[in-house]
Amino acid sequence: MKLIKDISFYVCIAIIISLITEVLSFKFLFNYLRQNVIGILLAMLTINTTMLVLIASKIHNTLIKYPKLNFSNTKKEMKISLLEQAILILVSIICLLILDNSKISYEDKDFAVNTILITVLIYAVSILWDTGRAVFVFNDELKKIKS
Numbered sequence: 520m521k522l523i524k525d526i527s528f529y530v531c532i533a534i535i536i537s538l539i540t541e542v543l544s545f546k547f548l549f550n551y552l553r554q555n556v557i558g559i560l561l562a563m564l565t566i567n568t569t570m571l572v573l574i575a576s577k578i579h580n581t582l583i584k585y586p587k588l589n590f591s592n593t594k595k596e597m598k599i600s601l602l603e604q605a606i607l608i609l610v611s612i613i614c615l616l617i618l619d620n621s622k623i624s625y626e627d628k629d630f631a632v633n634t635i636l637i638t639v640l641i642y643a644v645s646i647l648w649d650t651g652r653a654v655f656v657f658n659d660e661l662k663k664i665k666s
Contacts, residue, residue, distance in 0.1 A: 526642065533637035537630055549629075552636045553618065556611045563643045564604045570650045571597050574657060581661060588664075593653075600646055607639045607646075614639075 540548055574597065578590045617623050618632045 525645070526638075529638045529641040529645070530634070532641055533634045536637050537634045540633075541630065549633045549636075552633070552640065553615065556615070556636055556640065557608065559640065560604065560608045560611060560643055563647050564601070564608070567600060567604060567647055567650050570654060571600065574650075574653060577657060577661070581664075585664060600650060603646055604643060607643050611636060611639050 536548075540546075574593075578593065582588060582590065614632045614635050618628070
């Protein structure tokens with residue numbers, strides 16, 4: 520349920536951004552996303568993977584000292600995070616293919632694809648933000664355990 524709420528929020532933000540940029544005739548954001556969204560998402564995936572490896576290493580070290588702790592939910596969320604990012608890359612590729620295909624044509628195709636690409640970017644930043652927060656939460660919890 521939280522995932523649906525979050526995605527709905529990201530879509531609403533993306534629609535607002537798309538409307539504002541369309542009304543003001545700003546094409547820079549959309550042109551930039553069309554050319555660079557896959558590279559941006561791959562870079563974010565790389566950063567996220569690096570942070571997850573750091574967290575996994577800390578979990579491993581913590582389990583050596585405190586074997587009764589349970590990190591199964593944490594590990595599950597880490598896997599979901601990577602899967603979400605892979606899905607976002609796939610959605611972006613599909614959007615770019617639709618945008619480039621002249622056989623698929625409808626009135627608001629550009630607006631729809633731009634909105635989806637912005638949603639994907641916002642969602643990817645959210646995943647990265649969540650993983651970054653997890654590092655600090657884990658460190659704080661580890662300090663509590665040690666005290």
